[in-house]
Amino acid sequence: MSDSNVTTSLRLLHIRVLSPYLLTLPKSDPRRSSPPPSITGSPAIDLELYTYFALLIRDFINPWYRLVTNDQDLCTEIVSLLTLVVQRIQKRMCDDIDWTELLLISVPKLLTLHYQDYRQAKSRLHMDHASGSASLGELFHGMQPHFALQPVPNQEAEYLRLLTASILKVLLDPKDYESDAVRHLMREILSNVVLANLIESLADPYTIHMIICKLCENYADKLDNLESTGQMAETYFSAVTNETESSSQQTSSPAPDDSVTSIQAALIDAQNQQLMDNTPPIDERTTTKKEGEGLSTRLRRLKERQNELPEEEALEDVTNEERTHKRRPFSFGYITLQLLLAPIRSLWLSLTVLFTNSQERYQKIHQHKKRTRHMRLVEPSMQFMRIAFLLEDRPILQWAWQMIAMFVWPLVRVFGGGVLVDKFLELSILHVLSEDHIAYYLRCGRDLLWPDGVFLRKADPSTPLQREYMRVRAERLLTASLPLSLVKVLFDTTDLNEIQSHIHATIEPLQNKYINKHLLYLLVDLVASKIIPELVQSDFYP
Template sequence: MVISDGLPGPRPMAGSDTGETGNPARSNVNGMQSEHPPNSRDDAFVDEDTEAFVRRTLCSQNTLLGAGEKGTGRSSPRPISDLLPPLTSSNAIDLQLYALVSIIIREFVQTWYTRITPDQVFVNEVIRIIAHCTRALEQRLREVDLEALLLDEIPDILSAHMAAFRLAKRETTRQQALISDPRVLYHSMHPHPALSPVPTEDQPSSIVEQRENESTWRQLLVQGTLAVILPTDDFENACLRSLVAEILAEMIIGNGVSGKACEGWLLCESISKVIDGIQPATTGTERKIQEAHRSVRHNAMLHQMSNSEPTQPEPARPATMVSLASVLGLFWSLIQYGILVLSALRGLLMALSGASPLATRCVTRASSLSAGGEDRERAFAEGREPVIKRPILSMKLWSCASQLVELDLRMPWLAGFASLLHWLALAGPGRVGDTDGILDRFLSHTVQTRILNPASVPALLRTIRLAIFPNNALGPARQPPSPEEVKRIKKQCAQQLGAFLPAKAAVLLFATEGTASQCEQIEGLLDCLDDAYINKHLVFQIVELVLLRLVPELGKSGVGELIGDRLG
């Protein structure tokens, strides 16, 4: 069953009474009973290779469910969905998650556990606990307002990060600045207990103290989350709880999030991969060809202007002919722009006309878990107060994008015009942009189908896994890039961002037609991702926000109180 937020419904756990195989046919992200075939041969190869890696690591002795493939007369191996407990309600997502679990189990558990005993009972218990946690988090994820989280709360944090970084950089470059280190100034504006004190080379003790505080912060987050999610029997097992907490705190958050995901060069590479994923190959090729032709024309024009010899002036044309040509050019320009505006209005009206039957955004807490939701009048008639969501147009995503490109400094007239359109959409005739308006429903439907589509989750998890654990290994497959390579990665990211923007929009925004000048300005905008220590402030705030939305108990009680309540 697919619920209103676009996530697939829960599936029975492995080992339930579901037929001969002992595990039901689990629905994938599209709600189908069986796995969809891959879209390409490359995807098929990656999926088969991932499944083989999971099978070698977690299903080698096949004791997890107490039933193996021997003696069953099977000519082909049983699917992983029959051998391992479900992590989520999607087979495709489970495969990518189990690939991450396999790396963690192989590198963190099997390296020492296999020296003690050859059995897999302890490893199986760890896998069962991880499966229980992921299913519990999936159920909690259904109650989270993902639109507000991704379009309002996280962009708000990013906007504050960019503002603080630019202010710190500007103040520390002044001639009479009291503080010369931008890290100190940034941390004073956005202090975080895990990043205190500011590590400096002059004081080696500050580096050690900051690492200890960061490790303590990770342990508090994980222990508090496990105190809410884990069942009582598993939580009372101190050895098992400590091992799972160590895996989550050190391997995932410490090595993956804090260690690698905060590096500026890795963030630039991630942006480049996202652009490659959302940009069609044909569009990118055509855009490169157009830019190459434009560059050739521009260079040819400069060469002709520099090497041209003085020629005789052209004979003066009558004033009537000049005025007639100007009038005709203006006339045809008006016709072209008029056709463009009418086409845009026609497309907008057709899109908005189809938004009226879409689901309402004013839902009650009880109806938020049902398909389609309910109308505001029905909620009031039944005595339930509806949850009024914030309009999509009023979310921080738009102001964050404006601040990212410094729109108020580059094109203040456009920023003012956008503010006027925003006010007209929210408070103007029809209130089309207000909550549950026609435009608001259309934008919400677009976000649900394009951004929050569960079908894109497996590819995203695979990209994250390959970025954090290249070649399915804990150690990095390559050395950290040199300063020259970091500059090259940043420049390549800027070029891809410049190519992703429409040509005319890029010319208006950066006030230049040269791609080199545009890339330099985009590199200046990416400077806020250079410092890994400053990036940790941004990443840690996002991690805390996501955990508070998934586990709101962490914001109401302390970690010690939560653990004490579970242990009695």
Template sequence: MSRLQLQPRLKSTATSNISSQSAFASKEPLPTPEAHIPRPNARLTSAEPTSERATLFLIRRTLCPPRGDKGRNTPAPIDEILPPLTSSNEVDLELYAFIAIIIREFVQTWYTKITPDHKFVDEIVKIIAHCTRALEQRLRKVDLESLLFDELPDLLEVHIKAYQAAHQSLHPPPFESHPREIYHSLCPFPALTPVPDDKNQDAIQQQMENEAVYRELLVQGVLAVLLPTEDLENASLTTLVGQIFSEMILGNGIGGKASEPWLLWEGITKIAEVIQDKLSNKSKAQALDRSYSNSSEPVPLDITGRTTKSWNFGRSIQKAFWLVLQYVFLAVTAARFLITSIATSSSLPSRIPPAMKITGSGTSQEDMGSRELKNPSIAPRGRPLSFKQPILKMKVWSCAASLLDLGVRMPWISATISILQWGALMGPGEVGNTDGPIDKLLSHAIQTHVLDPALLPPLLRTARSALFPNNTLGPARPPPSASESLLIRQRCAETLLSLVPLSVQEVYFGPGKERRVKEIEEMLDVFGDSYCNKHLLYGVVELLVVRLMPELAEKGIEELLAERLS
């Protein structure tokens, strides 16, 4: 099974707080008092909120209890004061920054008014640390390839199809049905019943109450699985931690802001802008190299009318020759890379766990999967978790085709891809089937470029700077109006369109920039309803919880609590 290996790193040594002093020569005049003023200010402003120094200062000030080591030149390292959260120091630093901000903004604001004691905060940190360590151990057993490229895209594809079916009315008014009711009937979710209606305030209030109860039960179930018995018996701590996760994270975050269409469009815009900056930097470097190579070419000194025509004709032939040569070189390089990759794929690690490899004739993966049904875990579409789905058969490809509306816009491309997919899975050699050469290559690329543990700390740091600018809660942003939301969607569509080459735009969307932007806005409109977005986001949260804690799918929360507390 695919595992996300968070390798332990060497504990970072503490740095001494020794300020450097500059020596002034006797000939140099003494600095005026005004000269000393900008130096500390410049030092404070130069520190980024997400820098290591600012992050350590935030964690020490909020989470570390006061100690009697003020006379020490070197403060105690964080790992000696706080319990470890994971096996990676970099990940622990970013997670403790999140915890420090949440505790400072939502716990210490009222707890410090009662008592200056720090033990309560220490107990909360210990509970969170125990949960994160248990989650990391469970995360190692999860098939992340299947989760990220099959199950989560499957949820998104179901959402896209249900949203399109709900908003494509088959009957004219007044016989049309409400889109939210159609969507909820296609994707039922008990916590979001009844369907809220602006004309019925009782239904809105009842739906909010059902959603709050669902969030609380979900968090209590997670705590019942992860927490040790002595911590689970402490009702005050479990209640407070449960409220932090159910209301502040799930309620205000996922069920509140994250489900708003304008926020999702802004998030997509920011991701597209990051990609656009990287592509623009790369294209500028290539253009600079190209201009340098062109400037080094010789130019004839004697340029007359006849020589200019002959020179242009010769250059056109030369360009055509080099262009053909480049295409031939590219084709040979691609064929060589493909043959070499397939030949060396046998040395890549197998995707099938050793426990599933049963020697003997007539044993297939379907047979091995059927044996796992005797003790099944929660698996989508009745498939046991131990069965390895080929990457070419995962839902990420059909989800992308549904999002781009490929079957309607370019059916010949969709058919060609389907034929190639079928040939790789069922053709000679089954090179795309599970543990085949292509399957191993794709799995190796995913493990190297997507599931690399080194990408997690920068991702957490970026998320912290976006959610908590300057390591604090930003001012409450008023929700944009309907016209402002349309402008946000239009900007998102324009940013996404800029990532597509002009030649591809003309072929796929047709002529006219306004038309292309409008068609991309129609694609983005699948996130245009906050109520429908809640179905998708809660489905994602529930899928992640069940994959990490399959006990919640087998037993109820009351049964789990009774077993633990008895």
């Protein structure tokens, strides 16, 4: 579906749910086609936000509110309050948050802690000093306790209500916050509908695998080629996929029709007649000898004769051309000079292109004015990579890593390389947080909460077979996406099946839903404290 069709369909959803009175106006009325009031100043982001508002009201307000009245004032008031909350969050996110520090320092440190605690809990699970924990989740919770995950009924919902109420206290106007109806309604929409379902969905390993498959979808053809050529061992899922594709190909090829057969017979007769007109008369003895041959043999000989005719005509054309044009003298020295200069010319062009591109990139990075006050932005991410890929289990690689950190990297920083790397990473973060990317993230979140336009709780849960297929698919796509040179350095092997086992060990700390919730709640607390620093002030709570 094209972007214009998607925009039109979402616009119709907005009108039908948020402004149904517009449907009563004539089609020529400009109010039907005029855009709604701007929220963020970006049409793409506003389109996604209004879609969220329409889906929230359609699924959680209209089912009970339409039973009471058909008045549209409540929905209009909810949209205006949500718009106010979004605008004030946007202002704080643009003016107060250091996104470079958040995404390159705080989040990698949190992921490193999650990986270390998971593997430490897994190693202690069956030991005597495991504190009597019966499961990996309980042992991990003992290492990272969180208030929202205490073994108390409805503890998660209560924690999200308290957090949302504190956020609304800062973002809403005092008169709106003092209204119990407005405060409770906004609190339930944001906590119970948005935050709770996002955490529940993102903590599910099936969703994580779907996101990986979505991000690596460009490597799907490469993966299919590796499986078909035997470089990766086939699984039950690849066998089922191949069988399904072959059956679909067989069903897609229809049986020959009688009309098509008659047309083919007429074309063969016409070709035979044309060949008979162009061929010399045949001796009677040859004819008598060929009478016993089958129809297929005759057709094959006629086809060969037909292929020979264009070659003979082309040969005659070339001969005539050679007769009319005088041949050019053969220069052995000229050809030798071209052969010698061709590699040098190719190398020169390659160096020119590389130097020009690197210079343009260097100038762009060098002229960028650094916004964050933090330095060494690459080190937390590299530390997480070291923990995630289990480099400590490979002594040679661990030694090389330490040598680079102790000798090579300090020299790079002394000669100005550290500043360039920090600027490059900051520009990458600004690119990731651009308008198009934010609209894409909102679209992905909408697809998670409302897959195929149906709310997540109403959809059918995934089966164990579907979950296993998505896990294997995600691991294999990650395997296919990594360059072989990097894989050789990290895992000391080029066997794709062994690499997949290493990838499985790398993403294993994200395979437990209960443990993933610890990570997500810590991320929610971190982002909330950055957006609204009043939450961590001692005088904020009475």
